Amino acid sequence: MVRFLPEAHFASSGAGDLQLLPLRFERLDDHRYLVANLVGDILLMSAAELDRITSLAVVPGDGLYERAVSKQLIARKNQTSQLQLLGLRLRSRMAFLRNATPLHIFVVTLRCEHSCPYCQVSRRSTDRDRYDMSEETAMRGVDVALAAPMQSIKIEFQGGEPLLNFELVKKIVVEAEQRSAAIGKVVSFVITTNLALLTDGVLEFCREHAVLISTSLDGPADLHNKNRPRPGGNSHTLATTGIRRVQEILGDDRVGALMTTTEASLDRVEEIVDEYISLNLDGIFLRPLSPYGFAIKTKQFGKYDASRWLTFYERGLRYILDINRQGRYFPEFYASLLLKRMLTDRPIGYVDLRSPAGIGLGALVYNYDGKVFASDEGRMLAEMGDRAFELGDLASDDYRSLILSEKLVGLVSASLTQCAPQCSSCAYEPHCGADPVYHHATQLDPVGIKPLSEFCARHKGIFRLLFELLEGSPEDAAILRRWAAA
Ligand code: SF4
Incomplete structure (x- = not known):
């Protein structure tokens, strides 16, 4: 009895068979990029690797293909499971909206x-x-x-x-x-x-x-x-x-x-x-x-x-x-909150x-x-x-x-990072947040001009620091993971 389809059935036939899933990236320096999927899982890549991902020039067995599939950056065109998984994870992360x-x-x-x-x-x-x-x-x-x-x-x-x-x-x-x-x-x-x-x-x-x-x-x-x-x-x-x-x-x-x-x-x-x-x-x-x-x-x-x-x-x-x-x-409680966002899909109640x-x-x-x-x-x-x-x-x-006041609905809908200029293309967006009061107070604009925003500069700095620490000494990474799990 044949219990599994042959291996060839699962193999990609090349770039024409692949699709790019939503991704965002942040340049660390001339050679290194942080590349994040829809829910903020981050991979460190070279410029050449990022080019290959965005042009779908990867094949099974080359290592980059496997890394990109495992982080839900690419999927086969007929493969719905990757999209379903991303959808489920996004729903878990947004579950705070039910409360x-x-x-x-x-x-x-x-x-x-x-x-x-x-x-x-x-x-x-x-x-x-x-x-x-x-x-x-x-x-x-x-x-x-x-x-x-x-x-x-x-x-x-x-x-x-x-x-x-x-x-x-x-x-x-x-x-x-x-x-x-x-x-x-x-x-x-x-x-x-x-x-x-x-x-x-x-x-x-x-x-x-x-x-x-x-x-x-x-x-x-x-x-x-x-x-x-x-x-x-x-x-x-x-x-x-x-x-x-x-x-x-x-x-x-x-x-x-x-x-x-x-x-x-x-x-x-x-x-x-x-x-x-x-x-x-x-x-x-x-x-x-x-x-x-x-x-x-x-x-x-x-x-x-x-x-x-x-x-x-x-x-x-x-x-x-x-x-x-x-x-x-x-x-450090702020790092713990952000690490929970970066390393888990648990909804964070931090308002x-x-x-x-x-x-x-x-x-x-x-x-x-x-x-x-x-x-x-x-x-x-x-x-x-x-x-x-x-x-x-x-x-x-x-x-x-x-x-349900018009004022609140207007302010909330205007400040969504998912579609705000700069935030919508930011690798850290899934872990960050809108702060309409801060941006109104400092820029008279609840959305905020993010390149001029101290809130944005601070958060980019902390996300980058936490990512570097997670990729650095295994002992530090273990401590940070413990904070995230608490
Ligand atoms: S505020 Fe800055 S760090 Fe946060 S999502 Fe927007 S652009 Fe990214």
Whole structure:
């Protein structure tokens, strides 16, 4: 009995039998190219090899044919399996679209007792009545959040400093728990706080209601206190004491910290990483400054460009890899996110880097005054007088009217990287994302002119660095693959 067709049946009869599948490439230097398929699998090729692929001058057995077929760059004309596989993988990667609006941010007050010059939210120091969210507005926010189609949602409290309006935080948590249980939904909570006002009462409430804590830590005491002034100049002491108390009472995994890179941080990345290690934090997110709020007014944004930030980032990443090589698992979180994109087809819920953009579809922001924004950065722009990302008002809108508003649909559809100039032909597009708020803020154009975009320069730099590290030392590659798998 013949169980298989003869080998000749599967052999290509030459270029006329082959088709080119969608591919994009990036020139590394005069001789080397990164060539990516539709879903971003990348092959390193010489110029001559790329020429042969695009002119289909490959035959089975020549090595290049096999590499190109395995990476779905070419297929036989009658072969549908390659296309089906690409389609399936693309669908998996875009599965985040099935999960509309998992994140709901409540700005419970704009007041803050810090006065950080890089503050992106334009905090206020006075006038409780004017800058605190009312209970009525908060309950309308809970209505809208629970109307999102997701089975499981996250409510995040931001400010200003949300602990200045902790009574309202408690009311929202209790209300959302009761109402979500009645309709079979699951809600989790995060408070983003500088920890200066942390009390036993706050910790007890967080323990009872499984509330996570997210805080800011910019590095060693002198750097942190310079970046984050407050009366008494003791922001660092309060933040580090607070982190230890949260770890002790809620558990090590219940607190995370974020750093912001200022000009003063650029030469100190090792000290910043060491500070995180000494506090037993489970990783670090090396973040650049964003172009919003006081960061613009005080000219903090613009004190360094993408190239200086990339030098800082690469030095930090290499230092972190050293630490991992010595046996301590300690990821850089942004690299981990991008590596998940580069090495797996798992959908990433990260709302700031995806296409369609995460505005509205990934998160809604309920401001203290009831205005609803498509992203946290969108409300930061509004504090600067630019209301381009304001979607509506809790007093009159519901989830449906906000998410289907012409403004949101227009902004999302205009910013797709899949068809944006420059992005549509970029090898990194499957791993990158649209950031319409950033590009609107810096170029007054939600699509952005990518050759002039610091966002684009930063991301190209990181993708290239990660690719080089993956192709370099096997030990580094193994560490990066472990981060991607986590
Ligand atoms: S923003 Fe830049 S790196 Fe990202 S997809 Fe567009 S061109 Fe590529």
